[in-house]
Amino acid sequence: MSRIWIYLFSALCALVLSGVYQVEGMEVFTSSELEAANGTDVRLKCTFKSTHPLSEESITVSWSFLALGKKTPESIFHYQRTAYPPVEGLFKDHAVWSGDVMKGDASITLKDLQFTFNGTYSCQVRNPPDIQGFSGEISLRVVQKVSFSEIGILAIAVGGSIGLVLLILIIYIIVRVFRRQDNDMGFEMEDHRSKGQVL
Template identity: 60%
Template structure:
């Protein structure tokens, strides 16, 4: 926590330093939407562009969450030199750092996602003196999982039904073909006997 407060105070100091006539804005890039199956992991990608050299000490990232239909944001992850994952709340033991600040990557991974994770995630990056800029936002939708066994049973049932229909259709066509062939052969024999003169 001390490191976080030191960073906040240093940021304020940069903003009000005499001779600082303009502030450079940092650019943050994220995908607009992401989908994850309940119980799986999802990678929330966040990259950034800064006009200043990036180092582990100068750069930091903060992730926040806003639940669907809510206005209040919840700060749950911070990174500067090391990761500060949440120690309580819905995201405890669910967030891992998967970025690399030296490669302009501020991504995280949510593990074992729950339906309560539905909402908007904001990625805010700082790289002093690049301390201003818009946060990147990702809307995450968590969907119902389908067990592999259920998928296997469904696939087997559909596949079995199709094979059964094809088998019945093949038998029907084969029988019909054989009957027609037999009838055509019988008619040809009758015609040949009728045309040939009888032997006394």
């Protein structure tokens, strides 16, 4: 009988602890992929939701960068009460704070993009006692020119089709108007001829 109670107690503890684990968690949201042109600025958007009240004093934001072909990420930006941009290295004068932690925004902006900025950027947010299990990751591709996305191509195709239909409709209306005018003029000339013959 005592073993049954032990099993029941263990199961209850597991349920309670799993419930606490689910409550204590930070949700971080980023876009998975981003493409931007060399020499432009791009905002690395990172938003978060916390189960605890937000406080300027407690929230910390860390951004790291993993370059293509590298195995070890490097810290490139830190925020705690104020922004701490990099003072040396690849991202000096390139990474600036563009978020607002009190609105759940931990974004940074990369200015004057370089091809060496190709890689994966990780955004990690903490709001103790709320902790975050996984960081949001953005894969950035710096290109010579931004290629059209599938949505952009689709929008151009749809817009072009609508424009073509409108053009055909306008031509059709113009042709009909001119034909009607020609017919009206023909009737007037017939009228004049018939009146001349009567006279």
